[in-house]
Amino acid sequence: MQAFTSTKHREGGIPYKWIVVIVVLFGSFMSILDQTIVNNALPRLQSAFGVDFNSLQWIITAYTLTQGVVTPTTAFFSNRLGTKRFYVIALAIFTLGSALCGLAWNLPVLIFFRIVQAIGGAALFPLAITLLFTEFPPHQRGLATGILGISALMAPAIGPTLGGYIVTYADWPLIFYVNVPVGVIGIILALFLLREHTTANKVSFDLPGFIFAALGLTALLYAISNATSAGWNSPYVLSSLIGGLCALLLFGLIEFNIARRGKQPLVDVRLFANGPFLCSNIASALISFGFFGGLILFPIYTQNLRGLDAFYSGLVTLPLSITSMLAAIVGGRIVDRFGPRVVLFPGLVFMALSTWQLTQMTQTTSYTWFVLNMALRGLGLGCLLQPLTVSALSRVPRTQFAQASSLNTVVRFVFTSLGIAVLATVVQNRAATYSSDLAHLLQPTTHSTLELIRKHGLELALQDAFWITLVIFLLAFLAVAFLRVQRHGEEEKSEAVEPTAQRV
Known part of the structure; x- marks a missing residue:
C-alpha cells in the first residue's frame, strides 16, 4: 500500500488546510476561466488573423482535445513528482502558455500555444481536489469544496463577461495576458506555502493505457467538436466516434487487466464499482451535459436573437455566478452536516425549474425575468457540483484521490463537450427547419x-x-436517488486504516 507523507498541522497562525484552499483557488480558477473567456473573442480573432470560422474553432478544439488526453495522467505524475511539485509545474506551464498565446502572430502559432496552455491546465483542478481531500477530514470536505466552488462557479459566468469587455474595449491578447499575473502569484504561493505529498512506491508509466486513452479521447472529442459543422452523419465524424469508443473500450479492458495483476494502471476503472463514485459520476455527466453544454445557448439568445453586444451579453448572466457561489458555500456546510442528497435534490429542483422557465423564453422576454432566472439557475448549480465531488470521493481511499478526481474531471469534460455539440446541432437544424416551414x-x-x-x-x-436539457436534469434525479453515502463517522473510521500523515 502506498504511504503518504504530508504535513497536517501548522504551528500557530492559519491552519495549513486553509492555506491549501487559498493557494489552489488560483490554479483552479484560471483553468476553468480559460475555457469560457475565449468564446466571446472568436469574432475579433477571426478579423485579426483573416481566417474562416471553421479554422478558428481549432482554438477551442485543440485546447479541449489536449485537456482530454492529459488529464488521465494526473495520478501518475502526482505519484512520481509529488503533488506539490506537479501542481507548481502544471501552473507554470499554463501561465507560460497563456503569455505565449498573447504573443501569437498567426492562427497556427496560437493553436500550438493553446496546446501548451492546455497541457498545464488539464491537471490543475484534479490536483486542487486531491490537495484539499488529503488535508480535510471527511466532515469538512463539503465546506472545502464549497469554497473551491468559488473558482469553479465564478469562472463560467465571469468568463463571457470579462471576455466580452476585453474584446469590446481592449484587444484580444489581453484575454490571455490576464492569466499571467494571477499565475505568477499562484506559483509563488505554492512554492512557499504548500508542503509536499509523496508516496513511498514509485509506479511505472502505463504506456499502453496512455496510448489507448489518448487515441480514444482524441477521436471521441474530435468527433464531438466537429459534429456541429460537419453533421453527425459525416463519414469522418462517424468513423472518429466509433473508433474513439472502441479505443476507450480497449483502454478499459487494459486498465482492468493491469489492476487485476496488482500493478498501477493509468486510471483504475475499478473505481466505477464504487457505488457513490458511479452514481455521482452519472449525475455529474448529466448535469455537465445540461448545464455547461447549455451555456452555448445563452450567447445565441442574447446576441443573435436580442442583439446585445458581447459585454452586455455576459453581464446579464453574471447573477448566475453570484448566487452559485453563495449556494456552494452554504451548501458545503449542509453537506458536512447532513450529507450530499439533502443539497442535491433542491439543487436539481432549482435547475429544473429554471430550465422549464427558459423553454418559455421569447424575443420579448423581460431582461428582469431573464436575470432572475439566471440567479435561480445559479442557486441550482451551487447546490450540485461540489456536493457531487464530495459524494464521488466519499468511499475512495486516500491513495486514489488523484486517480478518482482526474477521472471525475474527464467525465465532466467529455459530457460538457457532448452537450455543446448536441445542443448546437439541435439549434442549428431546428432553426433551419422552423424557418423553412414558416417561409x-x-x-x-x-x-x-x-x-x-x-x-x-x-x-x-x-x-x-x-426542453432537451430539462429531460436531462430529470434523469439526473434518478442517479441522485440511487446515491448512498456513508456517514462521516464511518468515513473517518475507514480512512483511519490508511497510512497516517507524517511531517516532512
Whole structure:
C-alpha cells in the first residue's frame, strides 16, 4: 500500500488546510476561466488573423482535445513528482502558455500555444481536489469544496463577461495576458506555502493505457467538436466516434487487466464499482451535459436573437455566478452536516425549474425575468457540483484521490463537450427547419419579413434545446436517488486504516 507523507498541522497562525484552499483557488480558477473567456473573442480573432470560422474553432478544439488526453495522467505524475511539485509545474506551464498565446502572430502559432496552455491546465483542478481531500477530514470536505466552488462557479459566468469587455474595449491578447499575473502569484504561493505529498512506491508509466486513452479521447472529442459543422452523419465524424469508443473500450479492458495483476494502471476503472463514485459520476455527466453544454445557448439568445453586444451579453448572466457561489458555500456546510442528497435534490429542483422557465423564453422576454432566472439557475448549480465531488470521493481511499478526481474531471469534460455539440446541432437544424416551414407557409417578399421568420425559427429552436436539457436534469434525479453515502463517522473510521500523515 502506498504511504503518504504530508504535513497536517501548522504551528500557530492559519491552519495549513486553509492555506491549501487559498493557494489552489488560483490554479483552479484560471483553468476553468480559460475555457469560457475565449468564446466571446472568436469574432475579433477571426478579423485579426483573416481566417474562416471553421479554422478558428481549432482554438477551442485543440485546447479541449489536449485537456482530454492529459488529464488521465494526473495520478501518475502526482505519484512520481509529488503533488506539490506537479501542481507548481502544471501552473507554470499554463501561465507560460497563456503569455505565449498573447504573443501569437498567426492562427497556427496560437493553436500550438493553446496546446501548451492546455497541457498545464488539464491537471490543475484534479490536483486542487486531491490537495484539499488529503488535508480535510471527511466532515469538512463539503465546506472545502464549497469554497473551491468559488473558482469553479465564478469562472463560467465571469468568463463571457470579462471576455466580452476585453474584446469590446481592449484587444484580444489581453484575454490571455490576464492569466499571467494571477499565475505568477499562484506559483509563488505554492512554492512557499504548500508542503509536499509523496508516496513511498514509485509506479511505472502505463504506456499502453496512455496510448489507448489518448487515441480514444482524441477521436471521441474530435468527433464531438466537429459534429456541429460537419453533421453527425459525416463519414469522418462517424468513423472518429466509433473508433474513439472502441479505443476507450480497449483502454478499459487494459486498465482492468493491469489492476487485476496488482500493478498501477493509468486510471483504475475499478473505481466505477464504487457505488457513490458511479452514481455521482452519472449525475455529474448529466448535469455537465445540461448545464455547461447549455451555456452555448445563452450567447445565441442574447446576441443573435436580442442583439446585445458581447459585454452586455455576459453581464446579464453574471447573477448566475453570484448566487452559485453563495449556494456552494452554504451548501458545503449542509453537506458536512447532513450529507450530499439533502443539497442535491433542491439543487436539481432549482435547475429544473429554471430550465422549464427558459423553454418559455421569447424575443420579448423581460431582461428582469431573464436575470432572475439566471440567479435561480445559479442557486441550482451551487447546490450540485461540489456536493457531487464530495459524494464521488466519499468511499475512495486516500491513495486514489488523484486517480478518482482526474477521472471525475474527464467525465465532466467529455459530457460538457457532448452537450455543446448536441445542443448546437439541435439549434442549428431546428432553426433551419422552423424557418423553412414558416417561409413556405407565409411566402415572404421583403428582407424584414425574412429576418422576422429567421428570428422566430431561432427562438423555437432554442426552446427545443432547453426542453432537451430539462429531460436531462430529470434523469439526473434518478442517479441522485440511487446515491448512498456513508456517514462521516464511518468515513473517518475507514480512512483511519490508511497510512497516517507524517511531517516532512
